[in-house]
Structures are given as structure tokens and as C-alpha cells.
Amino acid sequence: MATKKFNKKEFIREVKANVKALYRKNLEEATQQQLFQAVSYAVKDEIIENWLATQEQYEKDDPKYVYYMSMEFLMGRALGNNMINLTIYDDVKEALEEIGLDINVIEDQEPDAALGNGGLGRLAACFLDSLATLGYPAYGCGIRYRYGMFKQKIEDGYQVEVPDNWLKDGNPFELRRPEYAKEVKFGGYVRVEYDEKTGRNYYKQEGYQSVRAVPYDFPIVGYNNNIVNTLRIWDAEAISEFQLDSFDKGDYRKAVEQENLARNIVEVLYPNDNHYAGKELRLKQQYFFISASVQEAVAKYKKNHDDIRKFYEKATFQLNDTHPTVAVAELMRILLDEEGLTWDEAWEVTSKTCAYTNHTIMAEALEKWPIELFSRLLPRVYQIIEEINRRFVAQIEAKYPGDFEKVRKMAIIFDGQVKMAHLAIAAGYSVNGVAQLHTEILKHQELKDFYEMMPEKFNNKTNGITQRRFLLHGNPLLASWITDHIGDEWITDLPQLSKLKVYVDDPKAQQEFMNIKYQNKVRLAKYIQEHNGIEVDPRSIFDVQVKRLHEYKRQLLNILHVMYLYNQIKDHPEMDFYPRTFIFGAKAAAGYRRAKLTIKLINSVADVINNDASIKNKLKVVFIEDYRVSNAEWIFAAADVSEQISTASKEASGTGNMKFMLNGAPTLGTMDGANVEIVEEVGKENAFIFGLSADEVINYEQNGGYHPENIFNSDQDIRRVLMQLINGEYAPDDPERFREIYDSLLNTKSSDRADTYFILADFRSYADAQKRVEEAYRDEAGWAKMAMLNTACSGKFTSDRTIQQYVDEIWHLKKETVKVK
Ligand code: GL9
Incomplete structure (x- = not known):
């Protein structure tokens, strides 16, 4: 299984050639950033053969793939990691030393690919590393944000956010793949046509706006095993090659709107952690990358298979939190409207394809979209969710006759809102938490009703790291x-x-x-x-x-x-x-x-x-x-x-x-x-x-009985510290500065319980x-x-253990091996 041998001379020659070809400079004249680019292209060259060989092997073996669907991939830097996993880190270090370059300085030129907020996004990145290292066929599916997580400056002690223009110097490891571009449609209305021949209704979205989704591929190098998987993230471009609907031809206003849509949609990552903002653009982002990814997964399957009813044998979608849950309805739409399956056939495929990971019990993180917004933006997808909901509610009623409380708590659409977690649970074949305690809380508190109705779906996958x-x-x-x-x-x-x-x-x-x-x-x-x-x-x-x-x-x-x-x-x-x-x-x-x-x-x-x-x-x-x-x-x-x-x-x-x-x-x-x-x-x-303990906290939350003011009154040290928040000790210029924090601990003004x-x-x-x-x-x-x-x-x-458990208990993939020619 040993990787192809590293050739130091050849590598140095290539770095020099890259500096020339890219910047028309000699080594001595190049900036450190230019040298980073030149070295990265040389490392990319080492990757490309393996990338090709892996994809060829997969093509031949026709394996099942996991599509890890995620709004966030917090990748960090690629160069160092790629050299590590190719097992050429020390070789490159030596080669660079020979031409007077310091590998640490070179690595330090690379901007972090910060396409994520925190734990959830970094988990996705660790998972990709483990999938490739264990030899499992996988795609990461996400968004190529033009601006990632903001850069933080501290000015006068305050955080100031600075845009993260991570692509400004070019991104050596990515590959633009325009041949896989997809059209994604927003808005308009749905026209229903009855076809006498088949006796079926056909649904067509009309009067919509669309954008062109263009994928960029990043290599995900497995450790010392020749395997290179792909992170595929989508950029948005204005429709030009796609024709406007013929009756829209020459519609200048629409052309401008579509251009704006394309520009805005992938512009920036929402910088919220464990918090749902409910912005229309965010839902557009979600549908944008999901529609493109699901279209691509279906197209890939159809290249080698003709029975779409067996799709789930070759593909599984892991939904990283509820952010990508619209995948459920988008897959249904494609199966119903484009592949002509019946509802029951489409549902069987969808519910054997999608699986959902829950990452938080924080109430403010739950995604609930107003019906008005959802149906306006995604009219056909909304219809499908309505039907999923109608059938799901019927199931609840059959199981708990007369118990309207259950319907109120569990319905997918209720109170004017579309509840994404409920959709993911109703449609998916697996629901997992990310640590033992968390999964127990899901089963017995947050998602109790769902667990009682379908206990077989629930399982734990404790997180890991690479x-x-x-x-x-x-x-x-x-x-x-x-x-x-x-x-x-x-x-x-x-x-x-x-x-x-x-x-x-x-x-x-x-x-x-x-x-x-x-x-x-x-x-x-x-x-x-x-x-x-x-x-x-x-x-x-x-x-x-x-x-x-x-x-x-x-x-x-x-x-x-x-x-x-x-x-x-x-x-x-x-x-x-x-x-x-x-x-x-x-x-x-x-x-x-x-x-x-x-x-x-x-x-x-x-x-x-x-x-x-x-x-x-x-x-x-x-x-x-x-x-x-x-x-x-x-x-x-x-x-x-x-x-x-x-x-x-x-x-x-x-x-x-x-x-x-x-x-x-x-x-x-x-x-x-x-x-x-x-x-x-x-x-x-x-x-x-x-x-x-968690039990004690939950008990206080449910039954009351917590009185922080008693602690304040009886513990002098604590009282003194809290008083220092409002006596100017740490804010002589404005003693009121930290009043809000003081109040949050002792109630007074805040609407929450004191010291939440x-x-x-x-x-x-x-x-x-x-x-x-x-x-x-x-x-x-x-x-x-x-x-x-x-x-x-x-x-x-290790995330290797986590991934092996996902494979054994949820995805059921087979290990691949790749030999290098
Ligand atoms: C999080 C949880 O808060 C973390 O405890 C957990 O380790 C990670 C990964 O499972 O997921 N859920 C969540 O919304 N975030 C997490 O870090 N926040 C973001 O990164 C958006």
C-alpha cells in the first residue's frame, strides 16, 4: 500500500517552475505568499494521481457513498495537513530547506478555510479526514462562501469583526468543475397538469428565478493509503447559458434580479453558533446547496443504474443538524416530478436515504421557518412538506387516537411554522446525538415524544477528532x-x-x-x-x-x-x-x-x-x-x-x-x-x-427553586466580585459598563430567570x-x-472510531483500497 516515492529533486524543480509560471519570478524575487502558492501547487501535483486513481477505483467498484451534507466545513489550512497525510511532510521540509525556505513560514501564509463557526463545522472536517483514511467513499457537500468566519480584531478590549477575504490570493487546492453545474430554482408558482395517459398530476414550477450552482472540488487526502475523496462546495453564478423561459426573454428586470440572487447567495457564512436567525437568505443558502447536491447525487447514480427505486443502495445522506433538512423534500421532488415515482415509492427511497444528526438542545438553535416565507421561496418543496406532514399527522393520530397534544407537539407544520427537526426525524431512518449524555437527554427530554413513537431510529455517536x-x-x-x-x-x-x-x-x-x-x-x-x-x-x-x-x-x-x-x-x-x-x-x-x-x-x-x-x-x-x-x-x-x-x-x-x-x-x-x-x-x-449535574440543572429548570440572590447574600467573596462589576473596578471610565452582566446574574431587569x-x-x-x-x-x-x-x-x-460506528450502524459502506500505478 505504500505511496509512490517522493522525489526531492523533482519537487524542487517543480516549485521553481511554478513560481515562474504563476508569477514570472525567480525564487529569490517571490514573496512568501507566492512561494506558498508554488509549493501548494507542487503538493497538489502529488495528490492528483491518487485523486484520479481513487475516483477510477470507485467508478469500477460502484460502491455506496455517504453524502455528508453540511452548511459548514471548518477545514483550517490544507497544505500542512495534505503533506502529513501524504506522508511527505519531512521530505518537503528538507527540500524546502535546501532552497532556503522555512516550511513553518510557508505554511503560515495560508489563510484558514473557515467555512464554519465552531464545533459542528470542525466535526465535519474531522469526519472527512477519517472517511478518507479509513477508505470509505464519501462526498462532503457544502457552500463555497466567498467570505468565511469573520476575522476578529480586539480594539480597546472590544471585538471588531473584519471580513475574511480568504480567496483573495487564489486557492491552490481547489478545482472548478463547471461541467457539473446545476440549475437551482426559487420562487414563482406551481402549475398542476393532469395527464390523461398516466392518470397522474404533474407539477411544474413557473415564473421562478434561478441561479447556476458551480461546484468546486477539494481533495480530501487519506493518511498513507492513496485514497483521495472529495469535498464538493458550490459557488453561485448568474444564469447565462441556461435560457430564460421563452416568454421571459428580454426581461431585463428579471435578469438583474437573478444576477443579484447569485451574488448574494454564497456571499457570507452566518456567524452564529447554536443560534437560529431565521433570515430568508439563510434558507436560500440551504436550498441552493442541497438542491445542487441532491441533483448531482441522483445524476451520478443514474449514470450506472436504471432503477431509481434502489437509489438508497448506493447513496446515503447524513444531515449535519437540521440546516440541510430540505434535502428530504428535494429528493422527494426529484423522485416524484422528474423520475415519475409514486408517492409511496419516492417515500420509501427518501426514508431509506436520509439520516439526521442532532447537535444541540439549545432551544434558540431550533430551525422553524414561517410558512409564508417557506412557501413563497420554495413553492413546490413546500407542497411536498405539507403532504409529508399530512401523512405523518395521520400516523400520530392512528397511534394516539384523540390525543391532540401529541399532534401539537410533533407535527412538522404547526402554528404557522415549518419545523425542520420534526421533518428530519419523520423522514430519516436514523436520529443520533453526539455524546451519550446528549443522546439520553434527546430520548427522555427534548425528543421524548418522537423516541416513544419510533425508538428504533434513535442512536448515539459520540463525537471524535482527527x-x-x-x-x-x-x-x-x-x-x-x-x-x-x-x-x-x-x-x-x-x-x-x-x-x-x-x-x-x-x-x-x-x-x-x-x-x-x-x-x-x-x-x-x-x-x-x-x-x-x-x-x-x-x-x-x-x-x-x-x-x-x-x-x-x-x-x-x-x-x-x-x-x-x-x-x-x-x-x-x-x-x-x-x-x-x-x-x-x-x-x-x-x-x-x-x-x-x-x-x-x-x-x-x-x-x-x-x-x-x-x-x-x-x-x-x-x-x-x-x-x-x-x-x-x-x-x-x-x-x-x-x-x-x-x-x-x-x-x-x-x-x-x-x-x-x-x-x-x-x-x-x-x-x-x-x-x-x-x-x-x-x-x-x-x-x-x-x-x-445535568439532572439537577434540568430539575431546577422544570420545577424552579433556584435563587441566586441567596448565594449573593450569603457568600461574601461572590458578593464582592459581583459588586466589582458595577463599582467601576474594571471600568473606571464607565462604571455602568458591566451592569448588564451583573443584572443577568441577579435578575432585576432581564426577562429570563436570573442566572440562566x-x-x-x-x-x-x-x-x-x-x-x-x-x-x-x-x-x-x-x-x-x-x-x-x-x-x-x-x-x-478519535474520529476514526466515530466514523467506523456511523459506517457499521447507519451508513453500511464498504472499505475501498486504491493501488497506485
Ligand atoms: C455543536 C455543539 O454545541 C457541540 O457541543 C458539539 O460538539 C458540536 C459537534 O457535534 O456541535 N452544536 C452546534 O450548533 N454547534 C456546536 O459546536 N455550533 C456550531 O458550531 C454552529
Whole structure:
């Protein structure tokens, strides 16, 4: 299975030729960005043969494909990852050295492909990596946003959003495929025609506007196996080749409107995490990429098969959250209106093709479209959903006669809204959650009625991450140390890491392990110095919380605790305190006021503490600007403590938690999401667990009885910290600045229950857990052992395991092998 051998001379020659051909320059004259482009094209050349060979092999074997349908693919940088998976990283590094280039500098020129918000989008990217590495035929289907996730600048402590023009210098790895362009239609009306011959009604959309969907293909390189799958993302172009309906010819206004539609539709990623905005353009984006992807999947099937009723034998659609759920109705439309199947035939195909993953129980994330909007934009698709709903409601009524409550709670269309989750569950053959606890909450709380009616559909697939990016590429020192000790099979078989357990008590191994951690902390300290201008001490504890800014993730709890520690140190300067660096990184949705104010609070606290010489550098607070996949790789590698402190029951899984664990950082967290399973693997003595349980939180939410003001009144330390939010301690120029945060914890004005996310309830036990962290860290050998055990026990959390479970239990794909000629 070995890959074709790397030819250094040839590679160098190609880099030089690329610089000439692309920029009419010699190596010495080229900018670093131009060199990055030239190197990338040379690496792409290495990929192309395998890409061709893979697609040829698939063509021959006619396998079943999974279509991973997702609004988001948070890919990060491609160059480093591609070199890693081609197993030519060290070769290229050497080749570049020979011509005086630094591979790190070259890699650093690449803009992140940030076509996603956070966990959900990054999960999709990890899944593609695992699918290719395990040899499963797969397409990622998504949108080629012109602007990805915004870049974050911090000005005067506030977040400022800057457009992410990631394509401006050209994108070396993508391939435009105009031959696969599709037409996607919006609006207009549906004309019904009765055909005497067949005795059927035929439905035709008329008076619509359309756009041309043009796919761009990205290679997804499997690790050391010659397999290259495809991420296919769609760009929108104005219709020109497609003729306007003949009676529309010369309709200038329509031509302009269609041009605008094409321009707007793929312009920008919605920067919301766990939140549904309900914008018309968002629904257009969804239908745009789904219609194009489903059309393409059907066309591909029909090239080699004539019985469309067996479509599901060769294709399965995994819907990444409800965002792509319109696929259900679009597949029905194509089967009914274009393939001429009966309703029952079409339904059988559709319900054996579609499967749905739920990623959150946050109520504000549920997609519900107003009927008016939905039917105006997608008139034929809406008709089909009405019919799906009519039949589904009939089923509910048959199962629960006279129970109108069930219909009210479960119908797909109700109260003037189309409920996308209900559509996905009714139509799909599988519904999965993303961690054990999350799936249990779905079954017994959020989706209880659906679980009771169709328990066989429900299953769990605990999330995972790819060790190729988050250890092999992101932490090369640790990766090679591990390989020296247990061989390199962990790269494709992560549970092998458990072989490290024999070293956890070995002083030499402990020292080497912690020395690598130290070097990674030095690397991060340099990054922080360069990008934030803050000096941090790599000998201090690096306590890290990086993830999207969201109230339920409770960055606020973290920073309030920092304020509390600062008070302690000021009051008791003689107190023994192990130096700590609290590191934050987080983007807030552009319209999420309270989240943005929390960023300002973190930076304000940082300003005061970092500039207070009297505390002798015992405490530092750093907010890393523009947290993203590329700097995340460095941050995980350098972390001592992993902050996973969401309100129990709210974080469906989390995946950052797994990346920290893999890199040897113990979890400081609540029993939420996949933290539960992390503790199960590593043992609770190797984590720092605190706070309310999910059951306790849910109980308070349902039955009341939580009174944060009692805690405020009875706990002096907490009261003092909260008062500092409104006495100008961290906002001397405007003491009212953080009033909103104070109010959110103690009610008064806000309409929600006070302290929605139980920050005061968990504060004391969090502070205690933090105290335990400090004590544990003082014991050097003990800490080294705990850190190593975290790495050694992280095998379960590879996305290779997750994907294998999807394959075995949902998709039923066959492994392919590809030989290179
Ligand atoms: C999320 C959950 O909040 C995470 O807990 C989970 O790990 C990921 C992946 O399953 O999905 N759901 C969700 O809406 N987001 C998640 O991260 N947010 C986005 O990234 C949009």
C-alpha cells in the first residue's frame, strides 16, 4: 500500500517552475505568499494521481457513498495537513530547506478555510479526514462562501469583526468543475397538469428565478493509503447559458434580479453558533446547496443504474443538524416530478436515504421557518412538506387516537411554522446525538415524544477528532516522542496510545513528556508576545478556555473566578500561590451583545491584572485574538488545564475537550457532553470535576427553586466580585459598563430567570476544583503522570472510531483500497 516515492529533486524543480509560471519570478524575487502558492501547487501535483486513481477505483467498484451534507466545513489550512497525510511532510521540509525556505513560514501564509463557526463545522472536517483514511467513499457537500468566519480584531478590549477575504490570493487546492453545474430554482408558482395517459398530476414550477450552482472540488487526502475523496462546495453564478423561459426573454428586470440572487447567495457564512436567525437568505443558502447536491447525487447514480427505486443502495445522506433538512423534500421532488415515482415509492427511497444528526438542545438553535416565507421561496418543496406532514399527522393520530397534544407537539407544520427537526426525524431512518449524555437527554427530554413513537431510529455517536491534525501536525514534538516509545500505529489506530501507560510512573518519561509540554508553552508564549504584546511565563500553569463565546459555555464563570483570585492575592500577598496564566480565545456572534460584553470584561480584567506589579506576575490573563483552527493547533499543544465548564446538559458533546486530552491536558469541567466519557476513560482522579449535574440543572429548570440572590447574600467573596462589576473596578471610565452582566446574574431587569446558566450555583465548587488543580500541579511527578494518562486514555476520541460506528450502524459502506500505478 505504500505511496509512490517522493522525489526531492523533482519537487524542487517543480516549485521553481511554478513560481515562474504563476508569477514570472525567480525564487529569490517571490514573496512568501507566492512561494506558498508554488509549493501548494507542487503538493497538489502529488495528490492528483491518487485523486484520479481513487475516483477510477470507485467508478469500477460502484460502491455506496455517504453524502455528508453540511452548511459548514471548518477545514483550517490544507497544505500542512495534505503533506502529513501524504506522508511527505519531512521530505518537503528538507527540500524546502535546501532552497532556503522555512516550511513553518510557508505554511503560515495560508489563510484558514473557515467555512464554519465552531464545533459542528470542525466535526465535519474531522469526519472527512477519517472517511478518507479509513477508505470509505464519501462526498462532503457544502457552500463555497466567498467570505468565511469573520476575522476578529480586539480594539480597546472590544471585538471588531473584519471580513475574511480568504480567496483573495487564489486557492491552490481547489478545482472548478463547471461541467457539473446545476440549475437551482426559487420562487414563482406551481402549475398542476393532469395527464390523461398516466392518470397522474404533474407539477411544474413557473415564473421562478434561478441561479447556476458551480461546484468546486477539494481533495480530501487519506493518511498513507492513496485514497483521495472529495469535498464538493458550490459557488453561485448568474444564469447565462441556461435560457430564460421563452416568454421571459428580454426581461431585463428579471435578469438583474437573478444576477443579484447569485451574488448574494454564497456571499457570507452566518456567524452564529447554536443560534437560529431565521433570515430568508439563510434558507436560500440551504436550498441552493442541497438542491445542487441532491441533483448531482441522483445524476451520478443514474449514470450506472436504471432503477431509481434502489437509489438508497448506493447513496446515503447524513444531515449535519437540521440546516440541510430540505434535502428530504428535494429528493422527494426529484423522485416524484422528474423520475415519475409514486408517492409511496419516492417515500420509501427518501426514508431509506436520509439520516439526521442532532447537535444541540439549545432551544434558540431550533430551525422553524414561517410558512409564508417557506412557501413563497420554495413553492413546490413546500407542497411536498405539507403532504409529508399530512401523512405523518395521520400516523400520530392512528397511534394516539384523540390525543391532540401529541399532534401539537410533533407535527412538522404547526402554528404557522415549518419545523425542520420534526421533518428530519419523520423522514430519516436514523436520529443520533453526539455524546451519550446528549443522546439520553434527546430520548427522555427534548425528543421524548418522537423516541416513544419510533425508538428504533434513535442512536448515539459520540463525537471524535482527527489525531492527524491535532497531534501529528499540531504537536510534532509529542508525536515523535510517542512514536519513539510505542511505534507509529497510533496515527491510524489511536487506542494504541494506551501502550503509553507503562511509562506514566517512569521518571525519565515523565520528565521528557513535561519538557515537551514546556517547549510547546514557549512556542505559544512567543505567539502571544508577537500577536498580543503580552509577556507570559511558560513556567506558570497555562489554564485555557478556547471555544465560541456563548453564555452556556460560561466564560463568565471563568473570569469571575479570576477576579476572585485577584482579590485573594491582593488581600493576602503572603499567600502561597502557584503562578497561573489564564488564556481565553473566543469569537462572539456579531449580534450577540452580551457575549461581546463578556469579551470586553475579560480584556478589562486582563488590563488591570497584567499591569499590577504588586502581584508579581502570579496572575496573567490573555485573550488571544482571532481564535481559529490554525492557532488552535498550537494552543492545545501548550495547555496544562482544559476548561470545559458549560452548564451541565447544555454542551451536546464538545470536541475541544478531546483535543486538550489528546495533548495531555487534564479536564477541569462539569459532567456535561463528552466530558462524562472523558472521565470514564481517564478516571475521575485524573480530572477536576465540579458543579451541578445535568439532572439537577434540568430539575431546577422544570420545577424552579433556584435563587441566586441567596448565594449573593450569603457568600461574601461572590458578593464582592459581583459588586466589582458595577463599582467601576474594571471600568473606571464607565462604571455602568458591566451592569448588564451583573443584572443577568441577579435578575432585576432581564426577562429570563436570573442566572440562566447557574454560574453562582457552581461558583464555589468551581473555585474548589481550581484549588485542587493548583495542589495537583505542585506535585510535579503526580502532574506528569496525570497529563500522560490523559494522552494515553484518549484513544476512544478519535474520529476514526466515530466514523467506523456511523459506517457499521447507519451508513453500511464498504472499505475501498486504491493501488497506485
Ligand atoms: C455543536 C455543539 O454545541 C457541540 O457541543 C458539539 O460538539 C458540536 C459537534 O457535534 O456541535 N452544536 C452546534 O450548533 N454547534 C456546536 O459546536 N455550533 C456550531 O458550531 C454552529
